[in-house]
Amino acid sequence: MTSAPGRPAARWSGPLREGPAGGWRDGDPVGGRRWVHLPAPLELESGEALPGVRIAYQTWGRPNARRDNAVLVLHALTGDSHVAGPAGPGHPEPGWWDGLVGPGLALDTDRFLVVAPNILGGCQGSTGPSSTAPDRRPWGSRFPHITLRDTVRAEAAVADALGVERWAAVVGGSMGGMRALEWALTLPDRVDRALVLACPVAATAWQIAWTSPQLHAVRADPDWSGGDYHLTGRAPVDGLGVARRIAHVTYRGPGELDTRFGRRPQDGEEPGRGGRFAVESYLDHQAWKLARRFDAASYVVLTEAMNGHDVGRGRGGVERALKDMPERTIVAGVDTDHLYPLARQEEIARHLPVPGRARVISSPHGHDGFLLAVDRVGELVRELLGDLR
Ligand SMILES: CC(=O)SCCNC(=O)CCNC(=O)[C@H](O)C(C)(C)COP(=O)(O)OP(=O)(O)OC[C@H]1O[C@@H](n2cnc3c(N)ncnc32)[C@H](O)[C@@H]1OP(=O)(O)O
Ligand SMILES: N[C@@H](CCO)C(=O)O
Structure with a gap:
């Protein structure tokens, strides 16, 4: 086993403990987490049924009398329900779109009930x-x-x-964008508008190819134990760390990394003589940070779900399927995203009921620009929702 700095203990602390169940209650803490238990086994697309499903979610703002002001926010691969708010119990980090949700912000909690679930499989x-x-x-x-x-x-x-029959909008980026597409097409009566960011209409060979070494890395870790490691006291953190290093390079812009790190050695280290370049140290940090907060088996399940993403499946192909998207759909991508490049969002925008061009999020950060360019995402949210009262 490696003894790289920052490597977490080889176990994962397990899923969150149960909290309050049920739907909206006046007086609940803003951003508080609740759970919904499905009353019956979930019928899966595969034909299998999954019993005992619960979905965790957080809310901000209040429902209006007609309950038509609810906006669903869908997180990316390693995100969670904590879209906004400070770090706290169960949330070691502030919200991943902090600055987008709150009074007077783009997702204005004086107007909207903002809802964010943690994904099934997470x-x-x-x-x-x-x-x-x-x-x-x-x-x-x-x-x-x-x-x-x-x-x-x-x-x-x-x-x-x-009590929300129809979301005023579904909003998401990356895997969240794929899921926004699927929400609108799977349950079309329940989605009025959509904001789809930084994702494709179907996973491409390029995207699947990048996940292949990641999946191999997790499964090659001796602590993977065929996926049954949760009671062993060990977890495949090295494999997950390798997967995150590979993934993180795909999430960032080459120009950004060159500018930030150049050829600089990590402080006090000598590359080639047992030491690291600063960019290698940065990737190590990203690896261990994820391994501390994420379960490797969830990473595998969700990566495979993303690889299966294809809105055209069973719907007569992608072009036919996209014709059933809401008329009010905005698609946007990041100009430096080399994992889900802008051409993929143009492909979606071209085939919408109201065809158009994809909006551009200008950011040096590559794919992660949809998480970091919060002001630009806020503009797109306002464009989508501005006329709603
Ligand atoms: C629950 C949670 O913890 S987060 C859950 C929600 N997360 C998500 O939804 C998305 C997942 N998150 C992400 O993908 C990322 O966190 C992002 C995209 C949001 C972060 O992007 P950025 O803010 O640009 O962070 P960046 O890539 O610059 O990394 C900064 C980190 O690298 C560290 N770092 C920078 N240079 C180096 C170096 N040479 N060596 C080691 N570490 C380094 C910084 O100290 C900083 O550490 P910290 O995050 O522990 O404070
Ligand atoms: N940084 C994002 C990228 C995936 O879209 C995440 O980890 O969820």
């Missing part, structure tokens, strides 16, 4: 491979293959619990 409160199965053991390798459409059907229970 590890931040919703049912995933690290959760307990009905036999009281972790699901582990028995957790079924899920699709992004399955995640949408599971989240319908959150809308039901909140």
Whole structure:
């Protein structure tokens, strides 16, 4: 085992403990996390049924009398329900779109009820491979293959619990953007508008190719134990760390890394003589940071769900499918994104019911620009929702 600086202990601390259940209650803390339990096993696209599903979610703002002011925000691969707000119990970091949600902000909590679930298959409160199965053991390798459409059907229970028949909008980037597309196409009566950021209409060979060494890295870790490591006291943190290093390079811009790090050695280290370049140290930091907060089996399940992303499946192809998107759909991408390049968003925009061009998020940060260029994302949200009262 490597003893690289920052490497976490080889175990993962497990899913969050249960909190309050149910839908909207006056007086609940803003941003507080709640859980919805599905009343029946979830019928998966594969034909299997998944029993005992619960979905964790957070809310900000209040529902109006007609309950038509709810906006669903969908997180990316390693995100969670904590879109906004300070770090606190269960949330070691501030919200990942802090600055977008609050009074007077683009997702104005004086006007909207903002709702963010943790995805099915994840590890931040919703049912995933690290959760307990009905036999009281972790699901582990028995957790079924899920699709992004399955995640949408599971989240319908959150809308039901909140009394929301139709989202005023669904908003998401990367995997969240894929899921925004799937929400609008799987449950079209329940989505009025959509903001789709930094994602493709279907996973491409290029995108799947980048995930292949990541999946191999996790599964090659001896602590993976075929996916059944949750009770062993060890977790495949080295494999997950390698996966994150590979993924993180795809998430950032080459110009950005050159500018930030250049050929600089990490302080006090000598590259080539056992030491690292600063950029290598940066990737090590990203690796261990994720390994501390994310379950490797969730990473595998969700990566495979993204690889299966194809809005055209069973819908007569992607062009036919996109014709059923809401008329009020905005698509945007990051100009330096080499993982999900702007051409992929142009492809979506071209085939919408009201065809147009993709909006551009100008950012040096590559794919992660959709997380970091909060002001620009705020402009797009205002463009989508500005006329709603
Ligand atoms: C629950 C949570 O922890 S977050 C959950 C929600 N997260 C998400 O939804 C998305 C996942 N998050 C991400 O992808 C990323 O965190 C992003 C994109 C939001 C972060 O992007 P940025 O703000 O640009 O961070 P950046 O890539 O510059 O990394 C900064 C980190 O690298 C560290 N760093 C910078 N240079 C070096 C170096 N040479 N060696 C080691 N570490 C370095 C910084 O100290 C900083 O550490 P910290 O994050 O622990 O404070
Ligand atoms: N940095 C993002 C990229 C995936 O879109 C994440 O980890 O979720």
